[in-house]
Amino acid sequence: MSGRVGDLSPKQAETLEQFRERIQDILPQLPAQHDHFLLRWLRARNFNVQKSEAMLRKHLEFRKQRKVDEILTDWRPPEVIEKYLSGGMCGHDREGCPIWYDVIGPVDPKGLFLSASKQDFIKSKIRDCEALQKDCNLQSQRLERNVESITMIYDVEGLGLKHLWKPAIETYCEILQMFEENYPEGLKRLFVIKAPKLFPVAYNLVKHFLSENTRQKIYILGANWQEVLLKYIDAEELPMIYGGKLTDPDGDPRCRTKINHVGPVPPSYYMRDHVKVDYEQCMTVSRGSSQQMDYEILFPGCVLRWQFATESADIGFGVFLKAKRGEWKKASQMHEVVPSQRYNSHLVPEDGSLTCERPGVYVLRFDNTYSIFQAKRISFSVEVLLPDHVQSPQSPQTNGGSKNHEQAACNSQS
Numbered sequence: 001m002s003g004r005v006g007d008l009s010p011k012q013a014e015t016l017e018q019f020r021e022r023i024q025d026i027l028p029q030l031p032a033q034h035d036h037f038l039l040r041w042l043r044a045r046n047f048n049v050q051k052s053e054a055m056l057r058k059h060l061e062f063r064k065q066r067k068v069d070e071i072l073t074d075w076r077p078p079e080v081i082e083k084y085l086s087g088g089m090c091g092h093d094r095e096g097c098p099i100w101y102d103v104i105g106p107v108d109p110k111g112l113f114l115s116a117s118k119q120d121f122i123k124s125k126i127r128d129c130e131a132l133q134k135d136c137n138l139q140s141q142r143l144e145r146n147v148e149s150i151t152m153i154y155d156v157e158g159l160g161l162k163h164l165w166k167p168a169i170e171t172y173c174e175i176l177q178m179f180e181e182n183y184p185e186g187l188k189r190l191f192v193i194k195a196p197k198l199f200p201v202a203y204n205l206v207k208h209f210l211s212e213n214t215r216q217k218i219y220i221l222g223a224n225w226q227e228v229l230l231k232y233i234d235a236e237e238l239p240m241i242y243g244g245k246l247t248d249p250d251g252d253p254r255c256r257t258k259i260n261h262v263g264p265v266p267p268s269y270y271m272r273d274h275v276k277v278d279y280e281q282c283m284t285v286s287r288g289s290s291q292q293m294d295y296e297i298l299f300p301g302c303v304l305r306w307q308f309a310t311e312s313a314d315i316g317f318g319v320f321l322k323a324k325r326g327e328w329k330k331a332s333q334m335h336e337v338v339p340s341q342r343y344n345s346h347l348v349p350e351d352g353s354l355t356c357e358r359p360g361v362y363v364l365r366f367d368n369t370y371s372i373f374q375a376k377r378i379s380f381s382v383e384v385l386l387p388d389h390v391q392s393p394q395s396p397q398t399n400g401g402s403k404n405h406e407q408a409a410c411n412s413q414s
């Protein structure tokens with residue numbers, strides 16, 4: 001049985017009545033009281049009454065703390081988010097569910113984070129969720145049947161290393177967790193289209209914040225993505241740029257009045273010159289010397305990501321490739337992958353990443369050989385991001401993926 005109204009086993013029906021009885025004290029405060037709504041929380045916790053009750057009570061506190069009931073009427077996101085955060089709600093699928101688009105490639109994560117707070121981003125996504133839920137309610141009234149979930153289309157053309165910037169990924173994971181905890185069963189299906197080679201790495205970073213049930217609703221589409229979309233969305237409801245017939249009144253095939261297509265954030269919006277980062281390690285590079293760290297990459301497609309800041313002066317930094325781990329080599333004896341140069345990381349923290357095209361030992365080298373008098377204190381974090389081995393499914397699911405089995409041995413040597 002699906003656990004939905006009209007398709008409940010006797011045990012599920014009994015559990016629903018128990019659940020309703022246990023939450024009588026908070027029922028009037030909930031955004032809905034009907035069985036369709038309550039069953040979403042039960043399905044999210046496999047009809048475990050205690051866990052479903054705890055989840056729903058926590059959600060009510062979330063609504064109070066975030067003032068969710070007034071978020072559509074009393075709060076607007078900062079201008080920079082409205083203008084430069086992509087996406088939007090546009091049209092309905094063949095079953096009447098609203099469709100949300102995210103256009104990832106043109107987004108400028110660093111520019112956005114320099115211009116607005118993390119809480120503003122989270123709050124804007126709560127607002128989006130509430131707007132989608134409101135549209136579901138309107139569709140339920142119009143169609144005279146329950147509409148409670150959405151279709152999402154992730155256009156990841158142009159996904160690049162800039163989108164794997166750690167503060168942005170961390171915030172996105174918080175948003176995913178918020179969605180899982182407070183809008184259960186709100187996703188019907190998610191289509192990922194135009195996925196580049198880097199997509200498996202990006203997916204591997206966030207998949208742990210998705211429930212297994214949510215993962216089963218993800219389609220990674222191939223070259224025939226337009227054909228697949230039209231199976232689920234009528235051409236009149238699908239923007240022309242995605243293979244349908246829908247345009248804006250002025251004929252714009254991108255439907256910009258509904259879907260925000262963005263570009264780089266102008267520096268005039270910046271409120272700060274850098275985003276605060278909590279670093280995992282510290283070390284001192286003596287005057288006239290260097291420090292090296294070895295990271296063994298076992299297969300191609302991994303991404304090596306770093307962030308660092310110095311306390312009082314600049315530092316040289318570069319990435320090199322050598323054949324064996326553990327053997328120290330001079331910079332001139334290794335293949336230079338990221339050219340070594342001096343960074344003013346005492347003024348603005350530095351971050352970067354590299355897609356490792358071939359296996360080998362990648363050496364991150366901090367260079368202070370040019371400094372005769374001053375040692376440099378460095379705070380830094382380094383990660384190896386693994387690709388998730390995702391196959392294009394015929395049914396809405398993705399492969400569970402790889403375990404975190406990289407061997408990233410840090411052998412610091414001067």
